[in-house]
Structure formats: structure tokens, C-alpha cells
Amino acid sequence: xxxxxxxxxxxxxxxxxxxxxxxxxxxxxxxxxxxxxxxxxxxxxxxxxxxxxxxxxxxxxxxxxxxxxxxxxxxxxxxxxxxxxxxxxxxxxxxxxxxxxxxxxxxxxxxxxxxxxxxxxxxxx
Numbered sequence: 001x002x003x004x005x006x007x008x009x010x011x012x013x014x015x016x017x018x019x020x021x022x023x024x025x026x027x028x029x030x031x032x033x034x035x036x037x038x039x040x041x042x043x044x045x046x047x048x049x050x051x052x053x054x055x056x057x058x059x060x061x062x063x064x065x066x067x068x069x070x071x072x073x074x075x076x077x078x079x080x081x082x083x084x085x086x087x088x089x090x091x092x093x094x095x096x097x098x099x100x101x102x103x104x105x106x107x108x109x110x111x112x113x114x115x116x117x118x119x120x121x122x123x124x125x
């Protein structure tokens with residue numbers, strides 16, 4: 001069946017495209033408005049995971065030359081000063097590493113809590 005362009009009016013286009021009943025404004029139900037929270041929640045969790053991973057990799061690379069040894073003699077003062085400098089750099093990263101791990105932990109609790117509440121809501125009906 002061949003349809004000319006003139007025969008396609010606005011109503012038939014709405015029916016073809018699945019927009020029957022659309023009146024130009026969005027009616028958001030409770031479910032539709034809550035659906036926007038989930039992608040944001042996962043995005044924040046992903047960003048916090050990537051940040052924590054980057055900080056951990058950076059701290060590992062900063063401390064890769066650190067040696068766990070005891071300096072008993074004064075003859076190795078140069079090595080001791082190098083190790084102290086490395087330990088100071090790694091020590092400065094510790095609060096950032098713990099903070100990023102804490103943020104990731106909180107976001108993991110939020111994600112798990114959201115889905116636990118979702119399951120409880122579904123079975124409560």
C-alpha cells in the first residue's frame with residue numbers, strides 16, 4: 001500500500017510512532033521519577049571506585065622502592081634518607097587512600113541498601 005505525504009497527518013504520525021495520547025507535557029509517575037536515581041547512584045559508585053583504584057595504584061607506585069629494612073649503622077645514612085623520603089610520600093597519601101576507601105564503602109552500602117529496599121517493597125505488595 002502506497003501512502004502519499006499529504007495523507008499522513010499529525011494524528012496518523014502519532015499513531016505510527018507510538019505517541020498516541022501525548023499532549024505535549026510529561027506526566028511522571030512515582031516509578032518514572034525514581035528511575036533517574038539508579039543511574040546517578042551507579043555513576044557515583046563507579047566514579048568513587050575508579051578514584052579509589054587510581055589512588056591505590058598511585059600509592060603503590062610511589063612506595064615501590066621502599067624497602068623494609070632496619071638501618072643499624074650510620075654508614076647507610078644515604079639509603080636511610082631515601083627510605084625516609086619515600087615513607088613520607090606514602091604517608092601523605094594514606095589519608096586520601098582511606099577517605100576514598102570510605103566513600104566507596106558508603107556508596108556500596110547505598111547501592112546494596114537500595115536493592116534490598118526494592119526487594120522488600122516488591123514482596124510487601
